[in-house]
Amino acid sequence: GNVAGDSxxxxxxxxASFNAxxxxINHPGQIGNGYAPVLDCHTAHIACKFSExxxxxxxxxxxxxxxxxxxxxxxxSAIV
Structure with a gap:
C-alpha cells in the first residue's frame, strides 16, 4: 500500500523492520528463518529478509x- 502523512x-x-x-502461493520446498525474498512494489524490487x-x-x-x-x-499463511 501507500503511506500518506503531514510532512x-x-x-x-x-x-527498520515490520511484521507482515x-x-x-507457489514455492518449491520449505521457507524458514533467514529466507530472503525480493518484494515487488509497483516498479521497485526490494530485497528483504524473514528474520523470524x-x-x-x-x-x-x-x-x-x-x-x-x-x-x-x-x-x-504466516506472520513473519
Missing amino acids: KNDPPMGA QVIV LLEKIDRRTGKSVENNPKFIKSGD
Whole structure:
C-alpha cells in the first residue's frame, strides 16, 4: 500500500523492520528463518529478509495455528 502523512507535523518515517502476513502461493520446498525474498512494489524490487517466523495462521479464519513454526510451505499463511 501507500503511506500518506503531514510532512510538517509528524511526517511518516522509514521502518527498520515490520511484521507482515504472507501467503505462500507457489514455492518449491520449505521457507524458514533467514529466507530472503525480493518484494515487488509497483516498479521497485526490494530485497528483504524473514528474520523470524512468528506464527502460522489459518488462511480462512486468520487464527493462529502454530507459534514459532520451524518452516512454512506452499499453501501456508504466516506472520513473519
